[in-house]
Amino acid sequence: MRLDLNWLDYVILGCYFLTVLGIGWLARRSISSSLDFLLSGRAMPAWVTGLAFVAANLGALEILGMAANGAQYGIATAHYYWVGAVPAMVFLGIVMMPFYYGSKVRSVPEFLRVRFNNQTHLLQSVFFALSAVLIAGVNLYALAIVLEALLGWPLVVAILVSAALVLAYITLGGLSSAIYNEVLQFFVILAGLIPLVVVGLHDMGGWGGLTDKVTANKNGGDGFLHTWQGTGVGDVTNPLGSSWIGIVFGLGFLLSFGYWTTNFAEVQRAMSARNMSAARRTPLIGAFPKLFIPALTIIPGLIALVLFPKLGADSGQYTYTNAIPLLINKYLPNGVLGIAVTGLLAAFMAGMAANVSSFNTVVTYDIWQTYIKKDRDDAYYLRTGRVFTVVGILIGIGTAFIAAGYSNIMNYVQVLFSFFNVPLFVTFLIGIFWKRMTAWAGFSALLGGTLGALATYLLYKADVVTFRTDLEETFWGSGVAFAVASVLAVGVSMFTQPKPEDELQGLVRGIGATDLNAGELVGDSTWYRNPLLLGGIALGLSVALYIPFW
Amino acid sequence: MSDDSSRDSAAGRDPEIERTEEARSSAASLFDLRRIIGGLFTLYGVLVLGAGLFDGSNAKEKASGLDINIWTGLGMLLLGFGMLAWMALRPVDVRAVQDEMDESDGRSAGTAEG
Numbered sequence: 001m002r003l004d005l006n007w008l009d010y011v012i013l014g015c016y017f018l019t020v021l022g023i024g025w026l027a028r029r030s031i032s033s034s035l036d037f038l039l040s041g042r043a044m045p046a047w048v049t050g051l052a053f054v055a056a057n058l059g060a061l062e063i064l065g066m067a068a069n070g071a072q073y074g075i076a077t078a079h080y081y082w083v084g085a086v087p088a089m090v091f092l093g094i095v096m097m098p099f100y101y102g103s104k105v106r107s108v109p110e111f112l113r114v115r116f117n118n119q120t121h122l123l124q125s126v127f128f129a130l131s132a133v134l135i136a137g138v139n140l141y142a143l144a145i146v147l148e149a150l151l152g153w154p155l156v157v158a159i160l161v162s163a164a165l166v167l168a169y170i171t172l173g174g175l176s177s178a179i180y181n182e183v184l185q186f187f188v189i190l191a192g193l194i195p196l197v198v199v200g201l202h203d204m205g206g207w208g209g210l211t212d213k214v215t216a217n218k219n220g221g222d223g224f225l226h227t228w229q230g231t232g233v234g235d236v237t238n239p240l241g242s243s244w245i246g247i248v249f250g251l252g253f254l255l256s257f258g259y260w261t262t263n264f265a266e267v268q269r270a271m272s273a274r275n276m277s278a279a280r281r282t283p284l285i286g287a288f289p290k291l292f293i294p295a296l297t298i299i300p301g302l303i304a305l306v307l308f309p310k311l312g313a314d315s316g317q318y319t320y321t322n323a324i325p326l327l328i329n330k331y332l333p334n335g336v337l338g339i340a341v342t343g344l345l346a347a348f349m350a351g352m353a354a355n356v357s358s359f360n361t362v363v364t365y366d367i368w369q370t371y372i373k374k375d376r377d378d379a380y381y382l383r384t385g386r387v388f389t390v391v392g393i394l395i396g397i398g399t400a401f402i403a404a405g406y407s408n409i410m411n412y413v414q415v416l417f418s419f420f421n422v423p424l425f426v427t428f429l430i431g432i433f434w435k436r437m438t439a440w441a442g443f444s445a446l447l448g449g450t451l452g453a454l455a456t457y458l459l460y461k462a463d464v465v466t467f468r469t470d471l472e473e474t475f476w477g478s479g480v481a482f483a484v485a486s487v488l489a490v491g492v493s494m495f496t497q498p499k500p501e502d503e504l505q506g507l508v509r510g511i512g513a514t515d516l517n518a519g520e521l522v523g524d525s526t527w528y529r530n531p532l533l534l535g536g537i538a539l540g541l542s543v544a545l546y547i548p549f550w
Numbered sequence: 551m552s553d554d555s556s557r558d559s560a561a562g563r564d565p566e567i568e569r570t571e572e573a574r575s576s577a578a579s580l581f582d583l584r585r586i587i588g589g590l591f592t593l594y595g596v597l598v599l600g601a602g603l604f605d606g607s608n609a610k611e612k613a614s615g616l617d618i619n620i621w622t623g624l625g626m627l628l629l630g631f632g633m634l635a636w637m638a639l640r641p642v643d644v645r646a647v648q649d650e651m652d653e654s655d656g657r658s659a660g661t662a663e664g
Contacts, residue, residue, distance in 0.1 A: 203614035333609030335601030335619040
């Protein structure tokens, strides 16, 4: 397969990157301090940070991976969104954000330093830097697959060219331009995916035609059209291979809450908001587009299931990951084709840039400034930040080749989440709600949880323990991490001294008042901007969306 | 530093300060995201709509019989114009935002000390 791009498609692609680099260049001229560079001076309105919040996650991996899941598992893929992402985003906005924004920390590890101790902070900074570059590599690889398939470039060239583009726009403008670009990307991605879904559905004879064809397909069947059927404990017949407990607790509570509430690439978007109200609304506003994104990823997956019966075969040129590129090739004429290719390239940029800019923040401020070179001037750390951006991208090129060694990158990513995000989430949650939790309890929960998930993964790989699917392993790995971290958090607290209460002001629920109205602008207290109401509506919608796909 | 506050009242008349405020205001307007999205989508809308009007039956056949370039082009034009119109009707008031932010910084610093 080789996409037939003409001059018009290249003009569309070119205009996009000229705009993106132009914003970066202009942003650089107006950026003064290093905090500006890294958090965009906390001056963004909520609709900008909210869309950036979703766009930072809407990478090539999300689009290709979720369409692949749609072809492999059917509509049950919607669990990633409706029981996973959306409730987690609501939880972040309502419960967690007051602690993050109110304590004015620049990064998630920094919060750990104030709540626990330096050792916990350093451990998490290193874990974080590691996971950021591993996931940056996955994003880089995902896009290189697209470039390889769409433009005919060899994989190595595609990886290097993509890395150079990301480097150019981050170093030219920093996060300020990254957030702008992400919102722009969000619209371009939609402008590419919506026509693809419309044409595909029209070709299938509408939604009814598609469901008939999926039911009749030998790789599909009725199970592909339901979300909760066949998920009974002991009677698992659904394509995901998991019971409702695994879905709700593993995928929903542990993996999704862990990812959305502690991944700094995401949280950083909300920290750029101009006040507490806007920071809390950031993930809540992001939840609304997120509710409907499955329509743009799962439907193409189902169409690909019908059109390309060899997609999931063990032998053959294409895997599930190729669903979207194959459909673009089949359906889109020049013009919209250029938009869709630009959208995919843009989506990749969103993911990779988010990983690299959060890597740069954590390494510069949490490791370099805190433990290696203290008390230098602002310009020094600004320069250091730029150096680490380059370093992050170079390591990302290396980890892209690690990711290339996995047959299913989506499962690889879930494994990384179970290592890094779940233990952090448990540590956070207990630390925020239980003032008795001690500094060393935080350290041991974090370390023990990660080792627990790692051990589960290694035992699975060594065939000592078995699971139905790779996805199921990630649910269990997360469960082990959760159990180990909780036991250590409580156990170690029993034998160590808690921090005095006056050091926990604004960090633990119930100690000191977090000012929920800090920096409120005129109109922020309007009823339709109330976080509880916005969150409630988002949760209600995600329950309602399940009803037709029971 | 202490006499900064007494100079504040004269700030509006100080040509130096006025110039920086103008620069900040034009930078904010240039950086208005609505201008960037609006501009790019208007351009894309024209290009894609144009492609839809002039491409042959092959393109239509590929897209399962839909004039997908025309519809997408129109949609993108609509979004582009919408963003530009929004910006024209509700421009960013840099000075007001700046004042409110200064004020809120002062307030939160006060709570921390108190």
